[in-house]
């Protein structure tokens with residue numbers, strides 16, 4: 001059993017990262033057609049041969065092989081977590097074997113980067129081994145990262161850990177932790193809470209190769225980021241009253257990878273629900289295994305579909321184009337006729353926990369737009385702005401999910417922000433206006449000239 005360790009808790013003199021760096025350099029020497037090469041592994045996530053990051057990477061595999069093994073990353077779908085877990089595990093085996101072949105230790109495991117660890121003053125910064133020296137002699141370095149330090153907002157786990165169901169389904173249900181239920185689809189449209197933040201926000205802030213799924217896995221830090229995302233899946237389960245999908249359309253779904261000898265292998269989601277059973281098994285430092293859920297509780301969780309109908313209380317009627325400046329959308333809160341639910345109704349039952357979800361539907365666009373931070377009813381003087389923060393929309397992979405293709409519809413992404421707590425607070429403030437909610441959408445940095453974002457509809461739903 002391997003232990004994946006916290007990269008910031010490796011002891012002085014620990015060689016986990018120096019061996020990783022050597023293995024990366026070795027894997028980069030292998031031709032792209034070799035499944036054990038750095039490029040092949042990254043292409044399995046996504047490849048864009050026109051990107052500068054892929055220049056000089058050819059010759060490439062033939063189209064049949066590319067269709068089978070490349071561009072397989074699962075995003076905005078309930079396969080996000082299991083697919084990336086499989087992907088990491090096979091990658092880890094290949095790196096570990098490379099290290100052994102180079103004369104290194106036999107127990108190498110992928111470390112994780114816990115950027116949300118508030119007890120670590122360095123947590124938000126990429127571990128220095130990845131940035132220093134900043135040149136090709138360092139296997140962990142890559143050109144083009146735009147930022148080495150994440151923003152505090154990027155790494156908030158609040159929304160992700162609050163989700164109780166694994167899969168939300170569109171606007172009719174509470175948003176899920178792990179992404180919307182889909183049939184096979186590389187880029188579905190319902191982004192899970194964990195995938196949205198911190199997963200997408202971290203990708204975006206580092207940017208460069210990491211900012212785009214077509215190049216992300218070329219950055220060695222990608223793998224430590226994903227080890228952390230994978231760890232958070234376990235952390236979420238450990239909170240209790242939470243289970244993985246039980247449908248066979250998830251459990252029996254298979255994906256293809258290569259083993260350490262470059263042979264094709266298949267893996268089902270059901271094989272990766274417990275990290276101790278994935279290949280030779282692994283655990284995460286400081287993360288206990290979830291206590292088994294009592295049978296009767298499991299039965300309840302299994303059958304409770306989390307799709308309690310939510311009702312719409314407000315929506316925009318035009319598309320919203322984002323720019324480099326902040327965009328403020330005034331949501332009229334009058335409920336449409338025939339709908340019972342309204343915020344006034346909410347006020348009458350203050351004790352009942354009422355969920356309120358802010359949706360960003362059919363978000364489409366081009367290029368790599370900035371992360372958008374969303375605030376509600378920010379006072380004009382912007383004082384104490386943080387307490388009006390609703391969440392961030394990373395837009396990671398936006399172009400891929402906006403482009404109709406083999407495995408995706410092109411209808412864009414769908415983000416759901418759980419604003420229950422914030423709305424409860426806003427309603428108690430003196431300036432509360434029950435007819436209007438101001439949604440302010442603020443880019444975290446300037447929009448590149450070749451980037452654009454269009455939000456199909458912003459809507460507010462409540463129980």
Ligand code: C2O
Nearest residue numbers: 045073074203216
């Ligand atoms: Cu498949 Cu973080 O990306």
